[in-house]
Amino acid sequence: MRDVALHLSDTLDHILASIPLFQPEFALIAAFLLSIGATLFTDRLWKQSSFFIAIIGYIISFVSLLPQLHQPASAFFGMLLIDDFSVFARGIILFALLISTIFIQQHFKGKIFQKNLGDVYTVLLTAGLGLNLLTITTNWLLAFIAIETVSISSYILVGYFSEHKKQSEAAMKYVLFGSVCAAVMLYGLSLLYGFTGNLDFVSAAHLQGLTAAPQVMTSIALLFVFTGIGFKLSFVPFHAWAPDVYEGAPTPVTAFLSTVPKVGAIVLLARITQAWASSLFYFGELTILFLTVVAIVTMLAGNLIALRQQNVKRMMAYSSIGHTGFLLMAVLVAPSGNPSILLFYLSGYVLMNLAAFAFIDSLEQKTGATTLESYSGLGKRMPIVFTCFTFIGISLIGLPPTAGFVGKLLVFTSVFEGYQSSGDLPYLLLLITGALTSVISLFYYFKIPLYAFLRDSQSDQNSNMPIRLIIAIGIVLTALVLGIGIFPDFLLGLFK
Amino acid sequence: MITLTHFLVVSACIFCIGLYAVLSKRNAIMILVGIELMINAAVLNLVAFGRYDKVNYGGQVFALFAIVLAAAAVAVGLAIILNVYRKYKTINPDNITDLRD
Numbered sequence: 001m002r003d004v005a006l007h008l009s010d011t012l013d014h015i016l017a018s019i020p021l022f023q024p025e026f027a028l029i030a031a032f033l034l035s036i037g038a039t040l041f042t043d044r045l046w047k048q049s050s051f052f053i054a055i056i057g058y059i060i061s062f063v064s065l066l067p068q069l070h071q072p073a074s075a076f077f078g079m080l081l082i083d084d085f086s087v088f089a090r091g092i093i094l095f096a097l098l099i100s101t102i103f104i105q106q107h108f109k110g111k112i113f114q115k116n117l118g119d120v121y122t123v124l125l126t127a128g129l130g131l132n133l134l135t136i137t138t139n140w141l142l143a144f145i146a147i148e149t150v151s152i153s154s155y156i157l158v159g160y161f162s163e164h165k166k167q168s169e170a171a172m173k174y175v176l177f178g179s180v181c182a183a184v185m186l187y188g189l190s191l192l193y194g195f196t197g198n199l200d201f202v203s204a205a206h207l208q209g210l211t212a213a214p215q216v217m218t219s220i221a222l223l224f225v226f227t228g229i230g231f232k233l234s235f236v237p238f239h240a241w242a243p244d245v246y247e248g249a250p251t252p253v254t255a256f257l258s259t260v261p262k263v264g265a266i267v268l269l270a271r272i273t274q275a276w277a278s279s280l281f282y283f284g285e286l287t288i289l290f291l292t293v294v295a296i297v298t299m300l301a302g303n304l305i306a307l308r309q310q311n312v313k314r315m316m317a318y319s320s321i322g323h324t325g326f327l328l329m330a331v332l333v334a335p336s337g338n339p340s341i342l343l344f345y346l347s348g349y350v351l352m353n354l355a356a357f358a359f360i361d362s363l364e365q366k367t368g369a370t371t372l373e374s375y376s377g378l379g380k381r382m383p384i385v386f387t388c389f390t391f392i393g394i395s396l397i398g399l400p401p402t403a404g405f406v407g408k409l410l411v412f413t414s415v416f417e418g419y420q421s422s423g424d425l426p427y428l429l430l431l432i433t434g435a436l437t438s439v440i441s442l443f444y445y446f447k448i449p450l451y452a453f454l455r456d457s458q459s460d461q462n463s464n465m466p467i468r469l470i471i472a473i474g475i476v477l478t479a480l481v482l483g484i485g486i487f488p489d490f491l492l493g494l495f496k
Numbered sequence: 497m498i499t500l501t502h503f504l505v506v507s508a509c510i511f512c513i514g515l516y517a518v519l520s521k522r523n524a525i526m527i528l529v530g531i532e533l534m535i536n537a538a539v540l541n542l543v544a545f546g547r548y549d550k551v552n553y554g555g556q557v558f559a560l561f562a563i564v565l566a567a568a569a570v571a572v573g574l575a576i577i578l579n580v581y582r583k584y585k586t587i588n589p590d591n592i593t594d595l596r597d
Contacts, residue, residue: 140558141554141557141558144558144562144565145561145565148568148569151569152565152568152572155572155576156572159576159579162579162583165594166595168576168579168583169580169583169584169592169594171576171580172524172576172577172579172592173589173595175572175573176524176589179570180518180527180530182565182569183531183534183538183566184534186534186535186538186562187511187537187541189538190507190538190539190542190545190555190558191541193541193542193545193546193549193554193555193558194504194541194544197545197549198554243595243597244595244596247595305597314597
């Protein structure tokens with residue numbers, strides 16, 4: 001009896017000691033609960049209350065993240081793993097969530113709804129909690145819960161408004177595709193659990209169990225697990241939902257979908273690759289082979305299909321699929337180097353995409369333009385917006401002097417170093433595909449300035465654009481992209 | 497005597513039935529039913545394997561969480577499908593094709 005009591009007090013001590021490490025997530029949970037209350041009660045008195053609760057929640061979460069920097073720790077019996085990688089990733093996630101929340105608030109400001117807009121901020125907070133968990137775990141159970149939390153919140157965000165037919169269709173495709181992928185992943189996880197009897201994917205017992213299991217079964221189980229992660233990252237062949245959902249969803253929600261969930265999922269994938277690729281067993285090679293093939297196919301498919309898109313949001317969807325291929329390449333070289341290159345590319349990618357969607361959204365609201373064709377001649381009417389949009393395009397292609405260029409340069413350099421040291425053919429293929437697809441991407445990103453500046457518009461209505469908050473944010477993000485491109489040392493030094 | 501193998505075979509069969517229901521997609525509700533079958537196959541697996549993990553009960557805990565998450569996902573899915581039905585008057589995914597290349 002005394003044994004049990006001793007054991008229990010140890011357990012309690014451990015849990016109590018772990019609680020401070022969970023502070024950033026507690027801030028989000030508190031904001032989540034408060035904003036539910038706010039949507040029910042105070043939104044009637046002051047419409048923006050839930051919006052400001054969400055904003056303050058993100059800021060408090062960010063502030064309580066800072067003490068965790070350079071303080072690696074593990075909490076709750078190894079369920080949470082806190083290191084610098086996760087701190088920076090969570091910083092990027094919270095920043096992007098903050099910007100997306102402001103986008104949503106601005107987008108729906110002038111419109112009148114039957115539904116309560118405050119619920120959207122609540123759901124975004126849940127998504128933030130799930131993504132935060134995704135970056136700090138090495139446990140399959142917590143990873144699965146986090147992925148599902150993010151997925152369910154994303155389904156709601158896409159389908160909540162249903163202003164027109166396309167939005168409900170996008171939501172349906174998303175929820176069906178996503179649930180199938182999650183179910184397949186769960187089945188794969190159950191097999192992995194059966195082989196190893198352990199849910200921690202970095203632990204020695206897990207690796208041993210995987211090596212001991214029959215090779216065919218392990219391969220199938222791994223493939224199933226990658227289905228779920230692939231859905232969140234939208235790499236080929238699990239990318240089919242992305243263009244439809246990006247086009248159908250409200251533009252600020254698309255801005256959220258194309259950036260934030262990818263950060264969380266890529267961190268999880270990097271942890272898995274790091275843990276497995278360093279082991280000398282065959283499934284490490286299997287993982288690397290799988291990721292290499294997927295990265296090459298994803299880069300090619302995303303960029304080639306983007307060439308013949310007319311809808312800007314669809315084009316951005318395929319462009320983000322192409323960037324996922326690049327991110328996979330960065331994940332592949334992360335084990336040999338350090339995650340700083342991956343983090344740099346991620347932060348550049350998040351800034352670029354948020355800025356691009358800020359401009360797309362403001363153009364859509366102001367002129368109703370959603371296709372490249374309808375951008376014709378708009379460049380003369382809104383020179384500032386389109387100049388910044390062109391800079392973002394340059395950054396997405398990966399030309400200097402932008403953050404996109406430095407990110408791609410760093411990834412290419414480390415892949416090339418990998419090729420020189422090992423002489424492996426996959427590295428060479430990755431390099432060639434990466435360079436080739438960057439050139440291909442030039443042709444579709446440059447369509448934006450081409451239509452805006454060089455084509456004349458059919459209609460001549462004169463609507464000059466007042467500088468609104470969303471455009472201001474877009475311009476600031478563009479300045480950041482350029483600033484990081486010119487002085488990359490600042491960010492790289494931070495991530496070291 | 498029912499052994500672990502029996503459980504695995506049954507769960508593999510359920511998984512395949514679910515996958516078939518998903519792939520033959522005639523009706524969005526049937527797809528949700530298929531998804532539910534696939535999740536339950538995984539839950540069966542987890543509980544069956546969990547019998548051999550007497551220290552942490554990882555499998556059983558995982559199964560409980562999986563059931564809860566599946567219920568949440570299905571609730572959201574049904575709401576969205578209801579919404580689609582109001583707009584399109586059909587829930588056959590083949591007929592709902594406003595968004596495509």
